[in-house]
Each structure stands twice: as C-alpha cells, then as structure tokens.
Amino acid sequence: DVKVTQSSRYLVKRTGEKVFLECVQDMDHENMFWYRQDPGLGLRLIYFSYDVKMKEKGDIPEGYSVSREKKERFSLILESASTNQTSMYLCASSIGTSRGKQYFGPGTRLTVT
Amino acid sequence: AQRVTQPEKLLSVFKGAPVELKCNYSYSGSPELFWYVQYSRQRLQLLLRHISRESIKGFTADLNKGETSFHLKKPFAQEEDSAMYYCALSTQGAQKLVFGQGTRLTINP
Numbered sequence: 501d502v503k504v505t506q507s508s509r510y511l512v513k514r515t516g517e518k519v520f521l522e523c524v525q526d527m528d529h530e531n532m533f534w535y536r537q538d539p540g541l542g543l544r545l546i547y548f549s550y551d552v553k554m555k556e557k558g559d560i561p562e563g564y565s566v567s568r569e570k571k572e573r574f575s576l577i578l579e580s581a582s583t584n585q586t587s588m589y590l591c592a593s594s595i596g597t598s599r600g601k602q603y604f605g606p607g608t609r610l611t612v613t
Numbered sequence: 614a615q616r617v618t619q620p621e622k623l624l625s626v627f628k629g630a631p632v633e634l635k636c637n638y639s640y641s642g643s644p645e646l647f648w649y650v651q652y653s654r655q656r657l658q659l660l661l662r663h664i665s666r667e668s669i670k671g672f673t674a675d676l677n678k679g680e681t682s683f684h685l686k687k688p689f690a691q692e693e694d695s696a697m698y699y700c701a702l703s704t705q706g707a708q709k710l711v712f713g714q715g716t717r718l719t720i721n722p
Contacts, residue, residue: 504656531708540622542699543657543712550708558709590657600647600703600710604657 503527504605506591512611519578521608523591529603530596532574534558534566537588537607549574550596581612615640617702617713625719626690634685634716636674636700645703646676646683647710652696660685660698670694690720 507522523532533548535558545558547566555566563585567575574593578585588609592602616639626632638644648660661669663676663683674685683700700713 533709535712540714542619542714543710545709545711548709592657594708596708599708600645600662600701601659602710606656 504591504593504603506589506605506608508608509606510609510611512613513578513581514613515582517578517581517612519581519610519612521576521578521589521591521610523574523576523593523605524572525574525593525603526572527593527595527603528571529593530571531594531598531602532568533592533594533602534564534574534576535590535592536560537590543590546576581610583612586610586612615702615704615711617700617711619698619700619713619716621716622714623717623719625721627721628692629689632685632687632690632694632718632720634698634700634718636683636685636713638681638683638700638702640681640702640704642705644676644705646674647701647703648672648674648683648685649699649701649712650696651699652693657699692720692722694718695720 504525534546535543549555549568565577591605594602618637646663650660651657672687701710
C-alpha cells in the first residue's frame with residue numbers, strides 16, 4: 501500500500517513567518533504534487549515535481565516555493581505566510597508513467613493569524 | 614485552458630434513490646477523466662477512471678465526448694456514499710490533474 505505522509509495535521513503560524521510543509525512517500529514515485537483545498541474552489545495545484553531537483557509551477561504558485569532534494573521528499577515553503585494562505589494543503593504522489601492516478605496524504609490544515 | 618466544472622456544490626438525496634453527480638470539462642484534445650472521493654476524516658482517493666470502464670462501489674461514469682461530460686451515477690444510494698466528490702481531468706502527455714470544485718453528497722436515511 502502506498503503511503504504518503506505529511507509532517508503535521510494542524511499548524512498555526514503568524515503572518516510573516518516562514519513555513520515548511522513536508523511530504524514523504526515510500527513507493528519510489530517519480531511525481532509529487534502540492535495542492536491547496538478550499539471550499540467551493542476544489543483542489544488547486546501549487547507546484548509539482550517529476551524528478552529530484554525538478555519542479556514546475558502549477559496554477560497558483562505565487563507566495564510558495566518547493567524543494568525536492570530526495571526522491572521521497574517534497575517540501576512546500578511559504579516564504580512569508582499571509583492570512584490568505586490559511587487553507588488545507590494536500591500532498592500527492594504518482595508513478596512517472598501514471599496518468600492521473602495519484603495517492604494523497606492526509607493533509608495539513610494551516611492557519612495563519 | 615483546461616477546465617473542469619461541477620455545477621452542484623451540494624447534493625442531497627434519500628437512501629435508495631438514484632444519484633447523479635455532474636461533471637463537465639473543456640479540453641480539445643484526448644482527455645482522461647477521473648472521479649476522486651474523500652470520506653469524512655479520510656484522505657482523498659481515486660474512485661474510478663473512465664478508461665477502466667469499471668463499476669466501483671456501485672458507481673459508474675461514462676465519458677461523453679460530444680457533451681464533454683463525465684457524470685457519476687449510482688442507481689441506489691447508500692448512507693456510506695456520503696462524501697466529497699471531485700471530478701478531475703488529465704490532458705494528453707501530462708502527469709498533472711485539473712480538478713473541479715467538488716460536490717458534497719449527503720445521503721439521508
């Protein structure tokens with residue numbers, strides 16, 4: 501069974517703080533993704549990575565950056581957290597050749613005050 | 614740009630009634646369509662994909678390229694079907710997904 505884990509289930513940060521969200525998968529998947537999930541807006545892709553040290557912007561990359569130094573780990577960084585980044589953040593992974601079948605982590609609910 | 618639209622944010626039906634969750638997409642190429650589901654306190658998971666043409670938990674979905682739709686159907690709803698459902702699109706050659714806004718389905722006893 502594919503396991504995707506995220507470092508925190510709940511996180512509360514202050515405006516202006518630098519925030520790190522960590523995601524680890526244990527199935528040697530090439531692709532990893534970061535989404536944010538907001539009511540009425542669905543899932544929106546922030547960034548994705550198809551290989552170590554490779555990254556591509558998704559639909560809403562502003563205010564975020566990512567890091568993938570090892571294949572199993574994909575980090576999302578909020579350089580200076582703002583209240584409009586309060587959201588549920590989901591990490592996912594997939595096999596390199598897979599088209600659409602993604603495995604999701606449990607999510608991190610981030611609140612920025 | 615590719616887009617997925619789920620016109621209903623909320624859908625409520627009685628147990629035993631038929632269910633249809635609507636999904637429309639815009640993409641000029643050859644799409645792959647998916648339905649993902651998130652039950653309460655569980656992680657998002659794949660329910661079914663159009664290329665498999667399978668029935669999962671009694672749900673089916675047919676890709677209608679003429680109407681650019683991929684509606685999810687179940688003839689007799691069960692209480693355990695209550696969940697958040699997302700339709701998603703994968704474009705040709707792409708590994709990423711475009712998700713719809715989601716529909717929260719509630720099955721009343």
